Amino acid sequence: MSEISWGLWKLLLNGIWITVQLTVYSAALAAVVAFAIGLARTHRLWIVRFVSGAYFEIFRGTSALILMFWIFFVLPIGFGWQLVPMWAAVLALGLSYGAYGSEIVRGAVKAVAPAQREAGIALSFSPAQQLRKIILPQAWPGMVPPFNNLLIEMLKGSALVSIMGVGDITFGASLVRNATGQSAPVYTIILVMYFVLAFVLTRGMRVVERHAKAGVGQAPQKREGLRARMNGGQVNDFARSGATPGGGAAQ
């Protein structure tokens, strides 16, 4: 048993940076996959729906960890090239969390009132314009909270990469634990680290959510002081009930 030295602390701090990078890159890939697959699954051509549905089922139904091993160990055998562990991890996390995300996109798009699309047709917008100008902006506020959940899931899921030797928080923790033999402090420290990262992400996503809601006329979204919030609950409830996406559109 020995103290955690500055050098070992640096391992953990460096791990935070790696975890943040992993989360950001994987989230970017997952977002692209989620929108591409989610929208493809609402396409009018059955073949597009079929292919994207197959992707969704396969990647949702396989473990991210096994996928990571597969990309890292099996792909080189088949194709003769080897990804660095970091990018293999990003690929595995992005592809599988993107599959989960596609369900969020599909659900939110389906939840926009059909009458909104009809109004778009009546104004002769092309299908792409309807999607870009009418459907997605209205679906977006509904996607943000479940995306936040998924993002935090992915942050925590990124710990899987430590098994492949990518130096994230969890990998740093096991090194420090090996060096010092102290499990309790080390795992308590990284528990707090993950929590703080998740909390920061949640606060960030709240800002995104407020912004998204303001974009469909569901303001006011300004933060009030604690006193105002305690007294002004009614005002906020009114603002919330004031509108739903596609409000006044149900036939």
Next chain:
Amino acid sequence: MSADSSPSKETVNPAVDGSELIRFDKVTKRFGGNTVLDSLDFTVSSGKHVTLIGPSGSGKTTILRLLMTLIKPDEGTIKVGGEYLTHEDRGGSLVPAGEKHVREVRKHIGMVFQQFNLFPNMKVMRNITEAPMHVLGLSRDEAEERARELLDLVDLTEHADKYPTQLSGGQQQRVAIARALAMRPQVLLLDEVTSALDPELVAGVLDVLRDIAHSTDITMLCVTHEMNFARDISDDVLMFDAGRVIESGSPEKIFSEPDHERTRQFLSAVL
């Protein structure tokens, strides 16, 4: 309602020579086993205001939705301005129309819905300017100028910068009318546009529509339960029952001395 701006500026119409603008030719529409329109024939001349009346489920709204290409006919053809709406003439044979053809023909048609269907993600101004800019290719300045004229027509100039959810139902419906007119359609379809409104808001919307009907030569097809309004604005009234036109004529005739017993029954129930 302000009638002082000249609404005729807002709508460019084809020459109103009474020529045929809309033709339904043996149009049948079924929903499941239910035949909503049964081999329907009718025509509307350019510039006319036609009101469709009849009991619920008689197929009135279906006609408007067919014209707006929100649904497709099961049989028969529809022509607008001499062009097939639902079909394309390819090498002498009629084939179902492609998306591009449909979009081209329906540019001449505008629709106002019962539930307004404004885009909640756009402020009033953008609701009106978006399609003229991105479908008709107007510049932002042109589109905004057109929108301001129309907002003046529907008496909502000061609300241009609000979201639809910040307006009353009557105001939203007037924005929806302005939005449809901004495309300068030849045909305006009005689908029970006051049915979702609180009673005290109905008059404002009808006043705007009366303005438009009397001061422009836009062709209007109107499904409504507001019989006084129908009497006011219509050149022709078509009485529907069970997917067929059972009687048509001037509003004076239909409302005062209908030929058909079914029409009499219907009118005595709604008037």
